[in-house]
Amino acid sequence: MPGKTKLSVGYGPNIKTINVELPPSEPRPWDTVDDMTVVGTPQPRIDGPLKVSGEARYTHDIALExxxxxxxxxxxxxxxxxxxxxxxxxxxxxxxxxxxxxxxxxxxxxxxxxxxxxxxxxxxxxxxxxxxxxxxxxxxxxxxxxxxxxxxxxxxQVHEAAVEERRTGADEPGAERAQGKLSGNVRPGRSQKRGDAKRALNKAPVRFEATYTTQCHTHSCLETHGVVVRWNGKKAATVWASTQSIFGVRDEFAALFGLEPSKVQVITNFMGGGFGSKFGANASGTALAKIAGDLARAADKPVKLMLDRAEEHVCTGNRPDSIQLVKLGATNKGKLTAIHVQAHGTAGIGTGAGVGRNAASVYTKVPDVLVESADVFTHAGPAVAFRAPGHTQGAFAMESAIDELARQLGMDPIDLRLAHDAHPVRRWQLELGRERFNWDARRKAAADMRARNTRVRKGVGCAVSIWGDFGGTEARVTIEIGRDGRVVVKNGVQDIGGGIGTVMAQVAAEVLHRPVEEIEIQIGDSKLGPGVGSGGSKTTSSITPAVRNAAELAKAELAELAQTALEVNSTKNLRWTAEGVSVGRQTLSWADLCKRIEGEAIVAVGFRARNSAAHPRSFPGFETPEIAGAQFAEVEIDTWTGEVRCTQVLALHDCGRVMNELTLRSQINGGIILGTGYALMEERVMDPSLGVMLNANLEQYKACGVKDVPEISIVLTEVISGNNSTGAYGIGEPATIPTAAAIANAVGDALGVHVRSLPITPAKILDALEQQQRASQGGTK
Amino acid sequence: MAKRDGPEHDETRGLTRRGLFRSIGAATLVAGCTKEDPPLHPESRAVADVDGAIGLTPTPLEFVLDGQPQKLEVEARTTLLDLLRLDLDRTGTKLVCDRGACGACMVMVDDVPRNSCMMLALDVAGATVTTVAGLGGSSQLSALQQAFVQHDALQCGFCTSGMLISSSALLRRSAGQTLERADVEDAIAGNLCRCGTYPHVVDAVLSVANGGGGSAHNVVLLRAKPSTKSGGA
Incomplete structure (x- = not known):
């Protein structure tokens, strides 16, 4: 049904009709009028039984003769x-x-x-x-x-010559390439510019300036990076890889050994976490696939190379640290006129220490903005994309500065945000959060505890995120409907833990009116057809439209068979139900319908078309929807010991159409918990005299355990944009962007003074309190 | 082989991360104070009896694994985890930190959850060892395993077997009692999950312990639907 069509799109009660032009053979995207029966419901993941019985075989578990x-x-x-x-x-x-x-x-x-x-x-x-x-x-x-x-x-000096920028599929799409020249260990990188921020700052009657720092954060995937390489003769190989990108591994492995990519089979049936670090055959700081391949050739036997925990910390990437000087200019009435961020960070010997888009792309009502990022090279393992690369660092500094300026101006920080953010969904989220988090009452209570100088203080903070639907068009999903009634959906995508196979089954079940458990999903193997790398929060939005489109094509073939069998004039008169297909009182069961298939099976291939629409706002520089998010946090602090806990988080997120409420909740919880560890606990510690990482383990590198987790509430503000045939976006990265910033702002609210450095440890809290006390005793100079 | 008692062998609680830190801390302290090897036992200061010593050659080992008696020979240096994963195909038990900090390799040894990376294979002589595979296969899941699937208490799944062992042990020792969230949190305090699945693990365990329900999650889905009245943000 190619050509022009009308779609009903929007969010909450704000629905409108838009005209879109669809590519040939593209089904009309599901919009707000379509009622889903399987898509969006909480479905337990289909491979759950294999994972809870220990039968799931990860790369680590591969055993070969x-x-x-x-x-x-x-x-x-x-x-x-x-x-x-x-x-x-x-x-x-x-x-x-x-x-x-x-x-x-x-x-x-x-x-x-x-x-x-x-x-x-x-x-x-x-x-x-x-x-x-x-x-x-x-x-x-x-x-x-x-x-x-x-x-x-x-x-x-770490590098003597120009440095090649290594980019992976997990880097933020559209992030500018670094162009600056190396000077010492500093190389200017990406910048975002609007107007003339320096001039606007000079003219601003109110100025705020502060330096924020963040730590180096390691991915700490539970399954370390690793591969198993088996040569099948000299020109072909089978590679089991713990990866987020089966085809990325295939292409890089083929290039490393001069093979045809089609001669390399890559298998990832299950994988134990990646968070951005598992793209390509080699890791950022160790040529693991090259090593395993060379060893396997030299020994003439298959070789497994799984890194150990210390290697995983040191040579498979990390989130760069940052030193961000933030300058804000404003009027006395709280109108922001300028934002200037100068960020330096180290990606070790590698590149990529940018700071995301909060400053430039959330606060679009600020006329003059300049964000400058520079890489600082150090003798440490190279960084690599880490769940929302750049964004968590940037959000911490920008959202902290907004809060501090609000305090200076005597304004509510939500009001200051609302005045400068034009995205209608994020504005709605902030208003919803204000009400549901009991913001005004809690802020008052916090102020009261500060005034009474209580030992235990509570405070609340909020912060926002920006992301885009970066779904790709490269995946090709095959659906086979057999004469025996079997439905098989195939694609060479990997499940990194989000549960992509389950939503694939849901989409096929929705289109074909079959039970989810009767859809067989085959994924995790390059032989199953082009998939997509799981980076940029795009797996669901790339794969599910391709599944739907394949299922619609197969269903059209079935409809023709039904039309003949039931002797109706048009396939439009057919009614599809769980029993099969009917017209009037006549019903043809699914089994009987499938028996009419000529040959062994109907085979259809589907792919996601380019975006049809970007309602209500597009991501800067892309014809794709911008994804909005806001999180609210509460902290409790013992001001005598500096002990700090994040007690509650309210997360408000837009993820397009909700595909599976259960697995979605898991991903959002995970993003918040990762962000909580980043805010309060995790830090790579380098010894300046030895030049080695001191805590390359899991007892001194402190990730959140169950007792460090806040109580989490989630509000999903569904947005139907008509951008692709299912309407799915991603959530993996948006869910972790604002957490640390919201927690830092809550700490600022509890103490009345901001802690400008992550992680916010008890020592830093005591330090901030001491400086606050000195400042109040010292009076004005 | 006789079972030893010690702070990390608490039969009721199993090995917790904190307990482990305490014992490591003590050992480091002792090692730092003396140039000699720390005394293991007052009577062991005499020269070792070479005949009975376990050396570099493989030594016979008998124990029960997931209900099946095992009779084999292992080297003294082989950890229980390596034995399970490399020799006995129990790959559901995961290697993650290899130093007792994350709980991914947990198995039950005589009903006590233990980090198998911190035990030598020969330490389980005569013992009963249960891995995740012994809790139930994919076609005959236990109630707890089913609850993990229903509550989505797993994402990548790499911490899952350890979580299941810790929480099975909790259910076993608390048989029939009503549990609070804090009880489950205590039980899985030594299990690290990088995907951040903890809230769903607690939900799953509580649903089995307290019979159904047990979900404390709080999710509101605000659908994009035209309202009958004109509302707005």
Missing amino acids: GLLHAAVLRSPWPCAKVSRIDVGPAAKQAGVGAAIALVGVGDKLIFAGQDVAAVAATRPELARAALASIIVEYEPQPFVVQTRDAMRDGSP
């Missing part, structure tokens, strides 16, 4: 030249099938943890033991691991 286990020797020095390397002794150790050097004499190593040599042996402990026999001599050189130190003139 003759499999060898690899281990990698890593540089103990943050900066050193290799003066000798001899892997010969390792080759002679018990159980060793191959030992290879990964560096040569004269090579320079630039972070502690860099690949030096590797061994494959029959048991993991034998491989690790054999590493000890490798002879390497290093000439240590000066290094720098702290961001501020690296920015100083004369500090040891």
Whole structure:
């Protein structure tokens, strides 16, 4: 049904009709008029039984005949030249099938943890033991691991020449490429500009200026990065990979070994978390697929290389830290006139320390904005995209500054946000949150506790997020309806934990009126047809429209069979139900209908078309909907000990059409819990004198345990935009963007003074209180 | 092999993360104060009896795994986790931190949840070990496993087997008692989940312990639908 059509789109009660032009063969997108029976309902994930019985096989669990286990020797020095390397002794150790050097004499190593040599042996402990026999001599050189130190003139230089920017499918779509020239360890990167922020700041009657810092944050996926490589002759290979992008692994592996991509099969039946770090065959700081492939060739046996926990922290990426100088200009009446953010951050030896879009793209009513980001190189493992790359750092600084300015102006911080944000859904979310979080009463209670100087204080804060529907058109979903009535949906996409297979089954069930449990889903293998990388929160919005479109094509074929069988003039007269298809009182059961299929099965292939619409607002620079979010947090602080807990979070999010309320809730909870750890606990600690990470483990690197989790409430503000045939967007990243900022603002509300550095530890709280006290005693100078 | 008692062998509570830190802290302290190896036991200061010592050659081991008697030989250095994953195909038990900090490798040893990465295989001689596979296969799930699926108490699924072991042990020792959220939180305090699935795990365990319901989640879906009256934001 190509061509022009009308769609009923909107959010909440704000519904309107828009005209859209659809590409040929594209079904009319589900809009607010369509009533769904399966899509949107809470459906337990279809592979749940395999996961709770331990039967699910992850890459870590792959066992093959003759499999060898690899281990990698890593540089103990943050900066050193290799003066000798001899892997010969390792080759002679018990159980060793191959030992290879990964560096040569004269090579320079630039972070502690860099690949030096590797061994494959029959048991993991034998491989690790054999590493000890490798002879390497290093000439240590000066290094720098702290961001501020690296920015100083004369500090040891990490890169001598221009740095290639490594980008992955998890990077924020549309983020500008870095163009600046390297100066010392600093290379200016992305910038966002509107008007002339510097001039507007000079003219502003009210000015606010503060520096905010955030820590380096590691992904800490429970399943470490890893692959199993089995060569099938010299020109073909099967690779099991713990990855967010099966096809990314396939293409990079093929390129590394000079193979045809079609000769590389990549399998990811289950994977244990990625959060942005698992794109490509190699990890950002270790060439793990190249190593496993070379070892497998040298030993002529399949090789498994799974990193250990310390390696996972050090060489598979992290969220860059940041030092953000934020300057705001305003009128006395609280009208923001200028925002200027100067951000520096270290992505270690890598690139990508940008700070997201809150400043430039949320506060669109501020006329003059300049956001400048620079990479600062240090001798540490390279960063990589991490769930909403740049956005969590940027949101923390920008949303903190907005709150601090509101305090300076004596305004309510929600009012200040509403006055400068034009997105109608985010404005609605802020108003809903104000009411549902009991904002005014809680703010009053917090002020009262501050005034009485109570030992235990409570405070509330809010912050907002911006994201886009970045769904891609590259996936090809196949649906097969067999003569036996079986429905199989196939695609080479991977499930990173969001439960994509389950929503695929729901969409097919919705279109075909079949029970969800009768839809067979096959995913996790490159042989199943082009999928999409799970980065940018786009899996659901890329895959579900393709499923629907494939199902509609297959259903059209079935309809023709039914039309003949039931002797009706048009397929439009057919009524589809759980029993089958009927006209009047005549019903043809699903089984009988499918028996009429010519040949073995109907096979249809579907894909997502380009966006049809971007209602109510488009993401800056894209013809795609902007996704709005806001979160409210409450904290409780013991001002004597500095102990701080986040007690409650209210999350208000727009994720297009809700596909599965149950798995959606899981993702939102997860985003908030990750953000809570980022706000209060997690931090990579580098030793400035040794240049190594001190807490590369899970007992000193503190992620949230169950007792650190706030009580979470969720409000889903559904938006139907007509942008794709199912109306799905993503939620993985939006759900974590504002959490740390909201918690920081709640801390500011409880204390009356802002803690400008993440994580907000008890020590920083006591520090802030002490400075506040000094300032009040010192009086005005 | 006789069972030993000690702070980390508390039969009723199992091994908690905090308990583990305490024992590590104590061991580090002792090691820092003396140049000799810390005394293990007053009587063990005499020269070891070489004949009975467990050395580099594989040693016979018998124990019961998921209801099946096992008779095999293992090296002294092999951890229980490696034995389960590499030799006995119990890959549902996961290797994550390899130092007792995350609970992903938990199994029940004589009904006590233990981090199998922190035990040697030979430590379970004569014991009964239950892994996630012993709780129920995918076609015959236990009530707790079913509740995990119903409440979506898993995302990537890598922490799930450990969560199930901790919470099974809780249900076993609290048989029939009504549980509060805090009880479940205590039980899974040593299980790390990076996807942030904790609230649903607590819901699932409570639904089994207290019979149905048990969900404290609070979700409101505001649908995009034309209202009869003209409302607005």
